[in-house]
Amino acid sequence: MAKDDNLPLFETKLAKGRILFQFYSLLIFVGTCFIFAYRLSHIPAKGEPGRWAWIGLFFSELWFCFYWFVTTVVRWNPIYRNTFKDRLSHRYEKALPGIDIFVCTADPVIEPPVMVINTVLSVMAYDYPPEKLSVYLSDDGGSDLTFYAMLEASRFSKIWLPFCKKFKLEPRSPEAYFRTAVEPLGEPVLAKEWSTVKMLYEDMKKRIENTTKLGQISEEISKEHKGFNEWILVASRHDHQTILQILIDGRDSEAMDIQGQPLPTLVYLAREKRTQYHHHFKAGAMNALIRVSSGISNSPIILNVDCDMYSNNSKSVRDGLCFFMDEEKGNKVGFVQFPQAFENITKNDVYSSSLNVTMQMEMPGFDGNGGPCYIGTGCLHRREALSGKKYNKNFMEDWKRWSNRSVEESTRVLEETSKVLASCNYEENTQWGKEIGVKYDSAVEDVLTGLAIQCRGWRSIYFSPERKGFLGVAPTTLLQSLVQHRRWSDGDFQIFASRHCPFVLGYKNIPLKLQLSYCIYPLWAPTSLTTLYYVIVPSLCLLKGISLFPQIHGFLHLYLSSFSTVHIALENVFGLGAHSRAGGMIKGCGYTEEQLPTFLACWTIS
Ligand SMILES: O=c1ccn([C@@H]2O[C@H](COP(=O)(O)OP(=O)(O)O[C@H]3O[C@H](CO)[C@@H](O)[C@H](O)[C@H]3O)[C@@H](O)[C@H]2O)c(=O)[nH]1
Numbered sequence: 001m002a003k004d005d006n007l008p009l010f011e012t013k014l015a016k017g018r019i020l021f022q023f024y025s026l027l028i029f030v031g032t033c034f035i036f037a038y039r040l041s042h043i044p045a046k047g048e049p050g051r052w053a054w055i056g057l058f059f060s061e062l063w064f065c066f067y068w069f070v071t072t073v074v075r076w077n078p079i080y081r082n083t084f085k086d087r088l089s090h091r092y093e094k095a096l097p098g099i100d101i102f103v104c105t106a107d108p109v110i111e112p113p114v115m116v117i118n119t120v121l122s123v124m125a126y127d128y129p130p131e132k133l134s135v136y137l138s139d140d141g142g143s144d145l146t147f148y149a150m151l152e153a154s155r156f157s158k159i160w161l162p163f164c165k166k167f168k169l170e171p172r173s174p175e176a177y178f179r180t181a182v183e184p185l186g187e188p189v190l191a192k193e194w195s196t197v198k199m200l201y202e203d204m205k206k207r208i209e210n211t212t213k214l215g216q217i218s219e220e221i222s223k224e225h226k227g228f229n230e231w232i233l234v235a236s237r238h239d240h241q242t243i244l245q246i247l248i249d250g251r252d253s254e255a256m257d258i259q260g261q262p263l264p265t266l267v268y269l270a271r272e273k274r275t276q277y278h279h280h281f282k283a284g285a286m287n288a289l290i291r292v293s294s295g296i297s298n299s300p301i302i303l304n305v306d307c308d309m310y311s312n313n314s315k316s317v318r319d320g321l322c323f324f325m326d327e328e329k330g331n332k333v334g335f336v337q338f339p340q341a342f343e344n345i346t347k348n349d350v351y352s353s354s355l356n357v358t359m360q361m362e363m364p365g366f367d368g369n370g371g372p373c374y375i376g377t378g379c380l381h382r383r384e385a386l387s388g389k390k391y392n393k394n395f396m397e398d399w400k401r402w403s404n405r406s407v408e409e410s411t412r413v414l415e416e417t418s419k420v421l422a423s424c425n426y427e428e429n430t431q432w433g434k435e436i437g438v439k440y441d442s443a444v445e446d447v448l449t450g451l452a453i454q455c456r457g458w459r460s461i462y463f464s465p466e467r468k469g470f471l472g473v474a475p476t477t478l479l480q481s482l483v484q485h486r487r488w489s490d491g492d493f494q495i496f497a498s499r500h501c502p503f504v505l506g507y508k509n510i511p512l513k514l515q516l517s518y519c520i521y522p523l524w525a526p527t528s529l530t531t532l533y534y535v536i537v538p539s540l541c542l543l544k545g546i547s548l549f550p551q552i553h554g555f556l557h558l559y560l561s562s563f564s565t566v567h568i569a570l571e572n573v574f575g576l577g578a579h580s581r582a583g584g585m586i587k588g589c590g591y592t593e594e595q596l597p598t599f600l601a602c603w604t605i606s
């Protein structure tokens with residue numbers, strides 16, 4: 001036995017500078033106490049003008065103080081993870097488990113088929129034994145255009161996968177790769193292959209784009225695959241039977257790339273849609289995928305990505321497995337969440353679409369408090385945890401059980417038997433969407449599902465490697481950004497106001513500091529009310545000559561002004577610092593949610 005056999009597969013590091021941050025928080029807290037002392041001791045008497053405005057202001061400040069407390073709890077103790085993939089490979093290379101990868105798409109117009117298949121190709125090309133990978137595309141658009149693109153991708157994968165592996169390319173989305181890669185002119189052999197593959201990709205892209213533009217499949221194309229016949233029965237995207245096509249069956253000995261290596265299984269699924277049944281959006285799609293995949297490959301680990309988030313790092317699956325397969329701590333891990341990162345962030349990122357503060361400060365903080373939330377994409381799940389199983393101390397994943405499994409049926413029979421699992425009435429009178437799978441009835445099904453998994457005893461892990469695991473498309477216009485934030489604020493607040501409230505669901509199931517951390521997003525919505533109050537009422541009162549802030553003189557002046565200096569200086573270090581450390585621009589900073597310090601500054605300056 002080699003001597004590194006007992007070493008862990010991952011390590012955890014505490015963030016630097018925590019003490020400084022904690023000291024800074026203490027300073028803010030002292031300042032806040034002074035404010036409350038003043039507010040309470042100077043309430044205008046009954047009949048004096050401004051009494052109600054004053055009391056309102058006091059409650060707003062109490063709220064800000066609570067919100068600041070929650071953000072401080074989140075940021076108190078961030079941790080960072082590091083994996084040892086060489087140890088994983090050394091110990092388990094022959095016994096690596098199967099991985100099922102789910103890609104969700106919903107609309108061929110908003111999510112063009114070319115983009116979708118780039119994501120699909122990027123995950124098919126993971127640096128992982130291909131016979132152990134199964135990629136499932138869920139098409140809620142029920143579109144033959146997307147199906148056609150998948151057919152093209154299944155053919156192109158035979159060239160693309162060996163090409164990626166031979167030259168160890170990154171990223172493995174052909175579009176993203178060719179956009180940035182420089183032609184290797186110095187090496188004639190490589191250069192020839194490079195330009196051939198590029199040309200083949202461009203040709204395929206053109207064919208798909210032309211068909212998409214046309215909006216329908218030509219007769220010539222429809223003869224290429226019997227799958228197109230399914231669309232004869234499709235009334236509309238909201239009313240059709242299940243369409244399930246196994247485009248590449250990994251068990252098939254003829255499913256080989258041009259180098260003779262096996263290919264990952266590739267499945268196209270458009271679950272059944274009927275107008276009288278609610279389809280539950282992405283959550284419904286995910287649950288159909290969980291069931292269908294259990295009949296086909298049934299891998300113990302499930303990775304899910306949105307169709308606009310391609311894999312930017314071919315090692316991510318191995319990274320994730322370092323957590324699940326760690327001998328000491330792995331069994332408790334329910335899911336491993338990667339950050340959402342985007343490749344289309346504008347220069348100043350005025351709407352803070354990059355989510356830098358969330359991804360680089362808050363999520364590591366969640367992890368330190370008990371585990372990050374599930375954020376819908378770039379997440380590896382343990383199938384058992386996602387399917388509703390409770391963790392218990394004796395749980396031991398049997399990684400071999402899954403790899404020994406063999407499905408006997410032919411591809412066609414397998415397709416037919418699996419279709420039932422994606423039908424509309426399959427979930428009637430079951431726990432799907434409640435206790436099993438991704439939860440329904442929430443605009444942020446992901447956060448709610450992650451919370452439930454944690455409450456069932458599983459640990460989650462946040463892993464942010466230097467080379468980003470996934471890159472997606474962020475909203476860039478004010479309208480897109482507002483729509484997204486409104487959905488998040490609404491959805492998160494609904495969780496808070498329901499029986500799924502972190503303090504109810506989490507009571508005794510997750511640590512109190514994690515329950516508190518979970519409030520940070522649900523409280524966005526109510527905080528907007530106090531913010532509006534704080535912005536509007538004092539200004540109106542000033543117009544009437546009523547001041548709601550103290551006139552400063554004497555000792556208090558000295559104290560407050562020195563505090564304001566210290567505070568503003570520190571706010572620059574921590575507020576701006578937090579933002580720019582997270583890679584943001586100064587202009588985007590005003591949009592981060594550092595309210596209390598901002599209001600403190602407002603106090604001290606007024
Ligand atoms: O009926 C539907 C609607 C959407 N989707 C897919 O769901 C994903 C996310 O939807 P999108 O409209 O892009 O929402 P975003 O605001 O970008 O989603 C963010 O927020 C969601 C809710 O918190 C998470 O589920 C997502 O993963 C996260 O990227 C996309 O791949 C869609 O194709 C479906 O499969 N079926």
Ligand SMILES: [Mn+2]
Nearest residue numbers: 306308472473
């Ligand atoms: Mn999206």
